[in-house]
Amino acid sequence: MARILLGVTGGIASYKACELLRLLVRAGHDVLPVVTASAERFVTADTFYALARRERPTDPYPHLQDADLLVIAPLTANTLARLAHGHADDLLTEAALAHRGPVLVAPAMNSAMWEHPATRANVAALVSRGVELVGPASGELAEGEVGVGRMAEPEEIAGRIAALLGGHDRSSPLRGKRVLVTAGGTREPLDPVRYIGNRSSGRMGVALAAEALRRGAEVTLLGANLQVPAPAGVELVATPTAADMRREALARTADVVLMAAAVADYRPRRPLTGKRPKDGESWHLELVPTPDVLRALAAARSDGQVLVAFGAESGEEGLERKRRMLQEKDVDLVVYNDVGQEGIGFDAVDNEVVLIARDGESHVPRAAKDIVAKVILDEVERIVTAQS
Numbered sequence: 453m454a455r456i457l458l459g460v461t462g463g464i465a466s467y468k469a470c471e472l473l474r475l476l477v478r479a480g481h482d483v484l485p486v487v488t489a490s491a492e493r494f495v496t497a498d499t500f501y502a503l504a505r506r507e508r509p510t511d512p513y514p515h516l517q518d519a520d521l522l523v524i525a526p527l528t529a530n531t532l533a534r535l536a537h538g539h540a541d542d543l544l545t546e547a548a549l550a551h552r553g554p555v556l557v558a559p560a561m562n563s564a565m566w567e568h569p570a571t572r573a574n575v576a577a578l579v580s581r582g583v584e585l586v587g588p589a590s591g592e593l594a595e596g597e598v599g600v601g602r603m604a605e606p607e608e609i610a611g612r613i614a615a616l617l618g619g620h621d622r623s624s625p626l627r628g629k630r631v632l633v634t635a636g637g638t639r640e641p642l643d644p645v646r647y648i649g650n651r652s653s654g655r656m657g658v659a660l661a662a663e664a665l666r667r668g669a670e671v672t673l674l675g676a677n678l679q680v681p682a683p684a685g686v687e688l689v690a691t692p693t694a695a696d697m698r699r700e701a702l703a704r705t706a707d708v709v710l711m712a713a714a715v716a717d718y719r720p721r722r723p724l725t726g727k728r729p730k731d732g733e734s735w736h737l738e739l740v741p742t743p744d745v746l747r748a749l750a751a752a753r754s755d756g757q758v759l760v761a762f763g764a765e766s767g768e769e770g771l772e773r774k775r776r777m778l779q780e781k782d783v784d785l786v787v788y789n790d791v792g793q794e795g796i797g798f799d800a801v802d803n804e805v806v807l808i809a810r811d812g813e814s815h816v817p818r819a820a821k822d823i824v825a826k827v828i829l830d831e832v833e834r835i836v837t838a839q840s
């Protein structure tokens with residue numbers, strides 16, 4: 453069961469939010485409706501409270517309660533714009549600004565409004581902050597025309613909510629735990645404009661952060677040049693270089709550390725302070741090893757902290773090296789991914805990994821990174837439970 457804030461804004465599709473609310477209550481969720489003044493022109497707030505089996509709240513800030521998920525269905529063009537710009541001039545937009553967790557919105561409006569550049573920009577702003585969209589669908593709109601803008605059906609929205617809450621379980625051993633995730637690829641400057649980097653997009657680490665959040669953890673994400681948006685609700689700290697990553701990782705205490713970032717092993721010894729002009733001459737670089745963040749974390753680790761290392765190598769030999777890493781670096785779990793294979797690992801949507809724990813190994817077949825993240829966190833939960 454999860455606690456869900458259901459925002460309802462003023463469009464014809466408001467009546468469909470009643471059905472959505474019924475589905476969520478039937479699924480066992482605790483739903484708090486937040487109905488805008490415009491939405492009340494279509495369906496009264498009392499209808500939503502009755503369906504949610506709640507009294508109309510007497511608390512002036514019911515919407516500021518801790519919630520696992522904020523859903524807004526339907527989402528008007530107006531509220532979409534206010535969310536994009538961070539307004540807080542009614543209960544729903546206040547709630548959205550105060551909410552720390554995943555957000556799902558189901559826009560509904562006519563095609564012209566949906567396609568307007570202002571709406572496109574507002575949608576892009578929300579997506580860049582990790583807000584998830586369901587719909588709008590194509591079909592018959594309120595005005596009788598056909599086009600994109602119809603709110604997704606309540607069953608589809610309820611399905612997305614179930615997927616977002618995923619293994620969401622108030623009894624997860626990660627609930628209330630501090631989880632630190634590193635993601636992305638560091639870039640080591642050669643001069644102010646050039647760098648040595650790698651192809652990591654940050655997708656795996658972002659999927660892990662989202663999954664840990666779903667399980668009720670307080671998540672900090674150290675992001676190195678992320679190519680994908682960080683999930684709404686995590687604390688994001690930019691760590692573009694290996695030195696930044698090391699400093700920020702060592703400055704934090706966490707119950708679980710997931711080191712999914714591709715941190716540079718080498719950096720230029722002396723980055724230039726000004727841009728090197730093109731002069732036709734060769735440029736000889738000296739690369740020096742970067743300090744090992746994982747080793748430093750293992751050395752500094754507090755009692756009961758679970759440390760998970762990620763290693764990208766190739767083939768059986770790479771797997772052997774990762775098996776040795778478990779002992780050598782004193783970590784609890786090593787996630788090995790074979791970057792020699794096409795279509796998985798760096799900058800790919802899918803992954804396929806081997807989980808190497810102290811008491812055994814398991815192979816996770818190729819799947820989308822968010823599925824792989826669930827399996828990794830199931831294993832982390834097992835280790836956390838065994839250690840407590």
Ligand SMILES: Cc1cc2nc3c(=O)[nH]c(=O)nc-3n(C[C@H](O)[C@H](O)[C@H](O)COP(=O)(O)O)c2cc1C
Nearest residue numbers: 461462463464488490491528529530531560561562
């Ligand atoms: C009959 C009627 C239907 C409307 N349907 C929509 C709609 O589907 N989508 C939308 O963005 N606005 C729609 N509007 C306009 C909104 O109600 C209006 O922008 C309002 O200010 C939204 O307020 P809210 O976002 O605070 O709920 C409709 C207005 C009327 C009168």
